[in-house]
Amino acid sequence: xxxxxxxxxxxxxxxxxxxxxxxxxxxxxxxxxxxxxxxxxxxxxxxxxxxxxxxxxxxxxxxxxxxxxxxxxxxxxxxxxxxxxxxxxxxxxxxxxxxxxxxxxxxxxxxxxxxxxxxxxxxxxxxxxxxxxxxxxxxxxxxxxxxxxxxxxxxxxxxxxxxxxxxxxxxxxxxxxxxxxxxxxxxxxxxxxxxxxxxxxxxxxxxxxxxxxxxxxxxxxxxxxxxxxxxxxxxxxxxxxxxxxxxxxxx
Amino acid sequence: xxxxxxxxxxxxxxxxxxxxxxxxxxxxxxxxxxxxxxxxxxxxxxxxxxxxxxxxxxxxxxxxxxxxxxxxxxxxxxxxxxxxxxxxxxxxxxxxxxxxxxxxxxxxxxxxxxxxxxxxxxxxxxxxxxxxxxxxxxxxxxxxxxxxxxxxxxxxxxxxxxxxxxxxxxxxxxxxxxxxxxxxxxxxxxxxxxxxxxxxxxxxxxxxxxxxxxxxxxxxxxxxxxxxxxxxxxxxxxxxxxxxxxxxxxx
Numbered sequence: 001x002x003x004x005x006x007x008x009x010x011x012x013x014x015x016x017x018x019x020x021x022x023x024x025x026x027x028x029x030x031x032x033x034x035x036x037x038x039x040x041x042x043x044x045x046x047x048x049x050x051x052x053x054x055x056x057x058x059x060x061x062x063x064x065x066x067x068x069x070x071x072x073x074x075x076x077x078x079x080x081x082x083x084x085x086x087x088x089x090x091x092x093x094x095x096x097x098x099x100x101x102x103x104x105x106x107x108x109x110x111x112x113x114x115x116x117x118x119x120x121x122x123x124x125x126x127x128x129x130x131x132x133x134x135x136x137x138x139x140x141x142x143x144x145x146x147x148x149x150x151x152x153x154x155x156x157x158x159x160x161x162x163x164x165x166x167x168x169x170x171x172x173x174x175x176x177x178x179x180x181x182x183x184x185x186x187x188x189x190x191x192x193x194x195x196x197x198x199x200x201x202x203x204x205x206x207x208x209x210x211x212x213x214x215x216x217x218x219x220x221x222x223x224x225x226x227x228x229x230x231x232x233x234x235x236x237x238x239x240x241x242x243x244x245x246x247x248x249x250x251x
Numbered sequence: 252x253x254x255x256x257x258x259x260x261x262x263x264x265x266x267x268x269x270x271x272x273x274x275x276x277x278x279x280x281x282x283x284x285x286x287x288x289x290x291x292x293x294x295x296x297x298x299x300x301x302x303x304x305x306x307x308x309x310x311x312x313x314x315x316x317x318x319x320x321x322x323x324x325x326x327x328x329x330x331x332x333x334x335x336x337x338x339x340x341x342x343x344x345x346x347x348x349x350x351x352x353x354x355x356x357x358x359x360x361x362x363x364x365x366x367x368x369x370x371x372x373x374x375x376x377x378x379x380x381x382x383x384x385x386x387x388x389x390x391x392x393x394x395x396x397x398x399x400x401x402x403x404x405x406x407x408x409x410x411x412x413x414x415x416x417x418x419x420x421x422x423x424x425x426x427x428x429x430x431x432x433x434x435x436x437x438x439x440x441x442x443x444x445x446x447x448x449x450x451x452x453x454x455x456x457x458x459x460x461x462x463x464x465x466x467x468x469x470x471x472x473x474x475x476x477x478x479x480x481x482x483x484x485x486x487x488x489x490x491x492x493x494x495x496x497x498x499x500x501x502x
Contacts, residue, residue, distance in 0.1 A: 013376040090373040121329055122341040125264040181432045
């Protein structure tokens with residue numbers, strides 16, 4: 001039977017999910033989307049994401065695809081799925097795409113943002129699910145360290161165990177700081193051709209260690225060159241992290 | 252025994268609270284703060300708020316006061332309370348104030364903000380607890396209606412039943428529109444010398460009816476002059492509303 005490939009752009013709040021990837025006993029984003037599609041299509045459908053996000057990590061622009069029977073051409077996927085999905089996952093966009101589109105293999109870059117809270121005395125309840133309270137930090141020190149991490153490097157020191165990869169070399173094209181939604185926050189944007197397991201949270205851990213004066217630029221160079229995870233600062237918590245965009249090549 | 256009066260500025264996310272005011276069986280903000288104070292002081296303490304907020308309504312600047320034994324001068328109230336309170340209530344500021352300070356009777360004005368979501372197809376999961384999705388509206392029509400509501404009026408048509416007041420005359424000094432945290436939102440700020448029960452949510456209902464073209468300026472004038480709640484549009488949902496500031500007179 002001929003199939004139509006559909007691309008969805010998803011937003012989700014990761015708080016109550018055990019991450020993206022479907023698991024037998026846990027509530028996951030992939031599991032919820034596949035369940036909603038099964039309701040519409042009357043059969044099981046596999047959804048392919050651009051990549052996994054961990055438990056507690058959010059998305060504003062996760063891209064996924066699935067194949068459905070050709071007869072569904074013109075089906076209102078956004079409305080149909082949003083009518084069924086729980087409110088912590090939403091379809092922002094749905095489109096029919098060529099058969100050679102692949103959410104994972106076609107991705108040429110990803111952008112994540114990590115939101116830091118800098119006020120020790122309190123964290124606003126309204127922001128608690130979306131920030132990590134790291135206290136006061138020196139932004140200039142963090143930005144100097146970010147400069148060392150930009151470009152093509154072997155990021156083995158910033159990869160957590162658990163996923164096999166052919167290479168730990170990645171090219172980071174952007175690490176930039178932005179104003180947060182309140183004056184107590186800063187947002188750190190990371191763009192790369194791909195990220196290793198928990199790489200953004202490990203990079204943020206490194207930058208915050210610099211911002212706290214616990215690590216200097218020479219220390220960052222040593223960690224990067226040694227490629228030894230045990231030398232690098234700890235992985236920071238998931239709730240500050242959001243997958244904001246996945247970019248695909250032309251055509 | 253001599254007492255010291257303490258003023259607290261509180262933020263809370265209203266989602267999981269049955270409002271501000273203590274109730275025997277329900278979880279309330281006042282109940283949580285009084286429970287935390289009882290833990291610190293070893294006895295029951297009554298906390299006085301600037302006013303009640305309804306179930307689901309948030310605060311960024313609720314002001315409250317309580318009296319505690321004089322010997323507690325210098326106690327670190329912010330740290331002490333934030334160490335005990337649940338994470339959906341935080342003390343932003345704590346200060347010793349003169350005995351004649353009163354959170355409710357001393358308030359000279361209050362500012363609320365109501366956040367509207369304007370995209371019918373979806374509401375971002377990250378914003379769902381803080382907005383009401385009213386769909387597309389005409390801001391110019393809403394602002395024209397806001398102009399009629401500014402100033403001193405009898406707001407009887409915008410008061411819900413349930414609280415006895417001496418007068419339903421209030422002076423609204425500000426209704427202004429601001430950009431929201433995403434491009435899909437607008438934030439409407441209301442300042443007055445005081446608000447009647449659910450008055451902000453009723454004013455927003457009126458403005459949105461205008462923005463949707465369901466009500467015109469003559470209609471707003473008729474509602475305001477008739478003072479008849481049944482003529483005015485319905486109360487909008489609580490989760491878009493935040494108490495942002497309570498102002499007190501000099502000295």
